[in-house]
Amino acid sequence: MKALVYEGARSVSVKNVPDARIERPTDVLVSVTTTNICGSDLHMYEGRAGMESGRILGHENMGEVVAIGEGVDKVRVGDMVCLPFNISCGFCRNCEAGKTAYCLTTNSDPLTAGAAYGFAGMGSHSGGQAELLNVPYGDHNCLVLPEEAQERQSDYVMLSDIFPTGWHATELAGLQPGESIVIYGAGPVGLMAALSAQLKSAAQVMVVDRHPDRLALAEEIGAIPIDDTLGSPIDQVNQLTNGAGADRGCECVGYQAHDPQGDEHPNLTLNNLVHSVRFTGGIGVVGIFLPQDPHSPDRLYREGEGEVAFDFGLHWFKGQTMGTGQCNVKAYNRLLCGLIEQGRAAPSWIVSHELPLEQAPQGYRHFDDREPGWTKVLLHPEESG
Template identity: 70%
Template sequence: MKAVVYEGPRKVSVKDVPDARIERPTDVLVQITTTNICGSDLHMYEGRTDFETGRWFGHENLGRVIEVGAGVDKVRVGDYVVLPFNVACGHCKNCERGLTNYCLTAQPKAEWAGAAYGFADMGPWAGGQAELLRVPWGDFNCLRLGEDAEERQTDYVMLADIFPTGYHATELANVKPGDQTVIYGAGPVGCMAAYSAVLKGASKVMVVDRHPDRLKKAEEIGAIPIDDSLVDPVQAVMEMTMGLGADNGCECVGYQAHDPQGDEHPNLTLNNLVKSVRFTGEIGVVGVFIPQDPGGPDELARQGAVAFDFGEFWFRGQKLGSGQCPVKKYNRALRDLIAGGKATPSWIVSHELSLDQAPEGYQHFDNREQGWTKVVLHPDGATAGV
């Protein structure tokens, strides 16, 4: 089968690799028809993690089941399914509590928790930017889709990661109807956080970024764009909230945050959020931060630490929630919003490419080129088109 193989910093190629196959009775084999390039893939693509050369990416996956193991009871051959990026067993202590983002079984290191397809330090699981994907614990991990799955793949594939992750950011921040919410970052996850806040009934959603195409996307759903290359974002939020600050906020940028001049500051959005959110407000952090970053701009960052304004945070009596999204906690309800015509997350998609075009897609997306807001790959090529 073909897959998007990592060959070193900023270099991927499409190569033949060993076919995915059923290995255990509870496995499901999926023919991937739609898979996304995620912003968190770029951390690995840029060489900012310890992702091994020769492995392949892909944790936002959707496709058609072509084989099931003898121990699979629910999923059937022919079903269209979307897979949470979390690989989870369903029966460990964390999975039983709904914390599939921190599965203790799928992560081979006993001192760690959490696993994902095609991701650094998240277990041995192959990615889905390929023609086939082995799904372990298939009955638990597969979310079956309805009759409209084939024609609405670009909506449903967002259930693998960015739609639930954006929603998770608003859950961590406790966004409620009528709230004034600020989102830092208008990439795909930031836009999905803004979309989720709108769906929840927030009265005002402000989105901070500096890429005009991304801010325009946020504006399409009624969010208020704030270009931090033109204005002080904290001051802009204060002016829109009678000087009090937002009720809550979401961090959707992560450890590679840059200032408008292009200098990297891992703490930039965190500290701006503390100053943008009112006293006793709540903050949700879903942007990626990692324990070590050898490519960090200073020694503190290289150790995975940030200079967080904890004194200001404490003084304001704020709350902060963080971590990867437990996709299964939200994906069924969000699927039903899509099926019912209440949500259309595909509005973020800018490009649909064949699997062979993946290297070009990575390059353009990594360069943050104008108009490249979300890239979808189709391994079968049947529905690909720019």
């Protein structure tokens, strides 16, 4: 099969590799029809996440079931399915508690919880930027989609990661109807957090970024765009909230946050949120932070196992709460699927480019360079020659 293989920092190529196949009775084999380039893929693409050379990338996947193991009970050949980026077993302690992002059995490292397709540090599972994908525990991990999904793949594929992750950010922040919320980062996850906040009837949704195309997408769904090149985003948020700060805040950037001058600060958005959110408000952090980053320009983060200079004193003084961590996709994907099916949500509004798999290296390069208009890239392996 053809697959996108990671070769080193900013080097990926489409190669012929051995076909994915059924390996265990509970496996499902999927012919991948749509797979996305995610912002978190860029951490690996840039050589900032310890990805091993030779791995197949891709954790935002959907496709058609082409084979099932003899132990699979409910998923059928021909089903269109979307796959949570978290690979989970469904029966360990964390999975039983709904914490499928922290499954205790699907990562071969006994000291680590959680596994994912084609992701550094999250097991040895191959990614889905390929023609075929093996899905462990298929009955548990496959979300069988409605019939219309074949024609609306650009909406339904978002259930694999970014739509649930955006929703998760607002859940971690504790957003309630009628509250205000500020979201740092108008990348795909930040835009999904803005969409989620609107669906939850937030009274005021503010989105901080500096890329005009991304801020325009936020404005399309009724969010207030805040350009941090025009002045302190903290001051702009306070101005919009009569000096009180937002009720809730979401961090959707992660450890490679940059200031408007282009300098990287892993603590930038975290501390901006502490200042931007009101006393007793809540903060949800879904942007990626890693315990190791030997290439960080920040000495504390580089040498201190992911330590950041955090304004904890002010955070404590303001009585704020903070929720963190990867999204437990299965906690939300079925409900969000209903919103798409009933026409309440169309997350594909952020999609800028749809490419055949052969053009994935160019797609990565343009997306990584944050070129204007490259907001979300979908790949279609079935269109490969």
